[in-house]
Every structure is written in structure tokens, then in C-alpha cells.
Amino acid sequence: MKLSLPDSLLRDKSSGWCPGCGHGIITRMVAEAVEELGLEENFILCTDVACGALAAYVTKWNVIGAAHGRTIIAAAGAKRVRPDQIVLAAPGDGSAYSIGIESTIHCALRNENILALVVNNCVFGMTGGQMSPESLPGQKTTSSPFGRDPARNGAPFDVVKTLGSYDIAYLARGSVSSPANVIRTGKMIRKALQKQLDGQGFCLLEILSPCPTNWGFPDDRAGKALDYMRQQQEVFYPLGEFIDKEGSKDA
Amino acid sequence: MSKAVLNDKKCKGCFLCASVCPKNALSDSGRINEKGYKIVALDTEKCIGCGACYRMCPDWAFEIVD
Numbered sequence: 631m632k633l634s635l636p637d638s639l640l641r642d643k644s645s646g647w648c649p650g651c652g653h654g655i656i657t658r659m660v661a662e663a664v665e666e667l668g669l670e671e672n673f674i675l676c677t678d679v680a681c682g683a684l685a686a687y688v689t690k691w692n693v694i695g696a697a698h699g700r701t702i703i704a705a706a707g708a709k710r711v712r713p714d715q716i717v718l719a720a721p722g723d724g725s726a727y728s729i730g731i732e733s734t735i736h737c738a739l740r741n742e743n744i745l746a747l748v749v750n751n752c753v754f755g756m757t758g759g760q761m762s763p764e765s766l767p768g769q770k771t772t773s774s775p776f777g778r779d780p781a782r783n784g785a786p787f788d789v790v791k792t793l794g795s796y797d798i799a800y801l802a803r804g805s806v807s808s809p810a811n812v813i814r815t816g817k818m819i820r821k822a823l824q825k826q827l828d829g830q831g832f833c834l835l836e837i838l839s840p841c842p843t844n845w846g847f848p849d850d851r852a853g854k855a856l857d858y859m860r861q862q863q864e865v866f867y868p869l870g871e872f873i874d875k876e877g878s879k880d881a
Numbered sequence: 882m883s884k885a886v887l888n889d890k891k892c893k894g895c896f897l898c899a900s901v902c903p904k905n906a907l908s909d910s911g912r913i914n915e916k917g918y919k920i921v922a923l924d925t926e927k928c929i930g931c932g933a934c935y936r937m938c939p940d941w942a943f944e945i946v947d
């Protein structure tokens with residue numbers, strides 16, 4: 631078996647992400663899917679003003695840096711004016727489900743032909759680990775030091791419960807908690823991009839991702855963040871494919 | 882047999898790779914790289930080229946070669 635890094639990654643440059651951050655794993659998975667489908671020359675990544683934006687400095691893609699919360703709707707606009715391009719929006723959970731939730735919902739209602747890849751690390755990462763809509767009940771964050779209390783802070787947002795009955799092309803949740811989940815989730819990315827190529831419409835893939843810095847494991851050397859994902863994050867947010875409208879040969 | 886190749890200049894010492902390696906081929910090198918991170922060491926003898934480290938490394942430090 632040979633595994634080599636896709637050419638669209640700037641492999642000699644060091645990224646700005648913290649040690650152990652899931653954004654780097656996910657960016658590599660996107661690059662693999664882009665290469666497998668031969669999309670390198672026709673691909674636009676739309677980033678947010680958050681940790682995901684650091685992908686712009688270590689990839690060769692065309693990148694649109696959208697305002698915080700406007701990633702998915704900016705991607706939809708780019709796709710409308712450049713339907714020849716494959717467009718992927720990569721907001722965090724704070725962006726997609728808090729300040730940008732109305733864009734997420736209305737792009738889904740309009741079945742915009744894009745892939746919204748939401749990196750769910752259950753916190754506002756870039757601004758210092760505050761509670762996000764995704765923070766788990768009891769999760770300690772810098773703005774919920776005693777743990778999230780649903781009675782006081784509201785219940786976490788589950789995109790599958792909200793978008794699950796919408797008329798969209800694809801709704802799935804993957805994870806990077808293990809090599810097996812990375813393989814499975816990589817297939818989901820490829821499948822969703824293929825759906826865009828086929829003109830099927832709105833795809834939302836949420837990927838559970840670690841933020842060791844803001845989860846309290848900044849110098850972890852024992853895989854504690856991965857244990858937290860498997861024991862907490864994935865129990866609360868189950869993985870799977872929830873809408874797969876016209877199916878596909880892949881995944 | 883396939884083997885992992887490690888570019889430890891890129892390593893940030895998160896040890897995600899070591900935590901998933903089925904052969905314990907990745908461990909603390911005791912060294913610090915030029916960026917100041919405590920880096921891992923790869924024992925090529927133990928490596929079976931399974932690709933787990935390549936898939937988990939957030940800093941793209943691995944490739945698997947034949």
C-alpha cells in the first residue's frame with residue numbers, strides 16, 4: 631500500500647493549527663477527495679473567520695474568506711455565478727449553527743448545489759474555547775466553567791434533527807476519532823462532491839473533530855482527545871448517513 | 882513490505898499517530914525539532930505500513946511507501 635500526500639497541499643509548510651487539531655486531518659481528507667475526482671483546477675474552498683481559515687495558507691486551492699457565519703451562503707453565491715466550479719464551504723460549528731444558522735437553513739431550503747462541511751469541535755475554537763451551540767451537556771468551556779447546563783443555556787443543536795426532513799441531497803455525520811472513521815468519512819466527502827458534480831443539490835456533512843487546546847488537553851500525548859470524542863462526542867452526536875437522496879456507487 | 886516514512890520537521894508532537902499505531906512503532910524521541918516541538922520517533926523495524934499514522938497526523942508528516 632502506498633499513501634502519498636495530495637499535490638494540492640503545501641506539504642513543506644507548517645500549518646497554523648495547534649498540535650492535534652482535527653482541521654489538519656480534515657483538510658488532508660478534502661485534498662484526497664479533490665484529487666481522486668480530478669477537481670484540482672475547478673475547486674473553490676470557502677472558509678470562515680475561524681480556525682478553518684488557516685487552510686488557505688497550506689493549500690493551493692482558490693479560497694474565498696467569508697465573514698464569520700456567512701461561509702455557506704457565500705459558497706452558494708460563488709456556485710451560482712460559477713456553476714462550473716466545485717464549491718465547498720468549511721465553517722466551524724459556531725459559524726454554521728450559531729451566528730450563521732439562518733444561512734445554513736435557507737441554503738438547505740433552496741437546495742443550493744454546494745457541500746457544507748461543518749467541522750464540529752463543540753466549541754468556539756479561534757476565540758478561546760467559549761461554549762458553542764454544540765457544546766455537550768456538562769461540558770466545561772471558558773464561558774461555562776461549571777459545565778453547560780441545558781436548563782440555563784438551552785439544549786445543544788442537532789443538525790440531523792433539524793435538517794433531517796428537508797428535501798436536500800445529502801446529510802451525514804462523520805468523525806476523525808480513529809483511522810477507520812477517517813476512511814469512512816473520507817468516502818462521505820467524495821460522495822458529497824460527486825453529488826455536486828451530478829447537480830443533486832445541497833449536501834451537509836458534519837465532521838466531529840478534536841480541539842485539544844480548548845478541551846483542556848493542550849499537551850496531551852496519550853490520545854485523550856480521541857477518547858473524549860469516542861466516549862462523549864460520538865455518543866451524543868451519532869455518526870451515519872441520514873439523507874442520501876439519489877444514492878451513489880461510492881461509500 | 883510497505884513502510885511509513887516520517888518527516889519530523891513537520892511534527893508538532895501531538896502523538897495522535899502513536900496513540901493509533903497497532904505495532905507501537907511510534908514513541909517519544911526525546912528530541913525537539915527546529916520549531917520547538919517534542920517529536921516522535923519511528924521504529925521502521927516494527928512498522929507494518931498500515932497507514933494509521935498517515936490518516937491521523939494533522940500535520941501531514943507521514944507517507945507510506947512500498
Ligand SMILES: Cc1ncc(C[n+]2csc(CCOP(=O)(O)OP(=O)(O)O)c2C)c(N)n1
Pocket residue numbers: 678679680681682697698721722723724725726729749751753754755756757762
Ligand atoms: C461577525 C463576527 N462575529 C464574531 C466574530 C468572532 N469570531 C471569530 S471566530 C468565532 C467562532 C469560531 O468558532 P467556530 O465557528 O466553531 O470555528 P472554530 O474556530 O472552532 O473552528 C467568532 C465568534 C467575528 N470574527 N465576526
Ligand code: SF4
Pocket residue numbers: 646647648649650651652653681751755756840841842843844
Ligand atoms: S483552537 Fe482548537 S480548532 Fe483552533 S487550531 Fe487550536 S485545536 Fe484547532
Ligand code: SF4
Pocket residue numbers: 650891892893894895896897898899920921937938939940941942
Ligand atoms: S501525529 Fe504527526 S504531528 Fe502528531 S506526533 Fe505524530 S507525526 Fe507528530
Ligand code: SF4
Pocket residue numbers: 884885901902903904905906907923927928929930931932933934935945
Ligand atoms: S504505518 Fe502503521 S505500523 Fe507503521 S508507524 Fe504508521 S501506524 Fe505504525
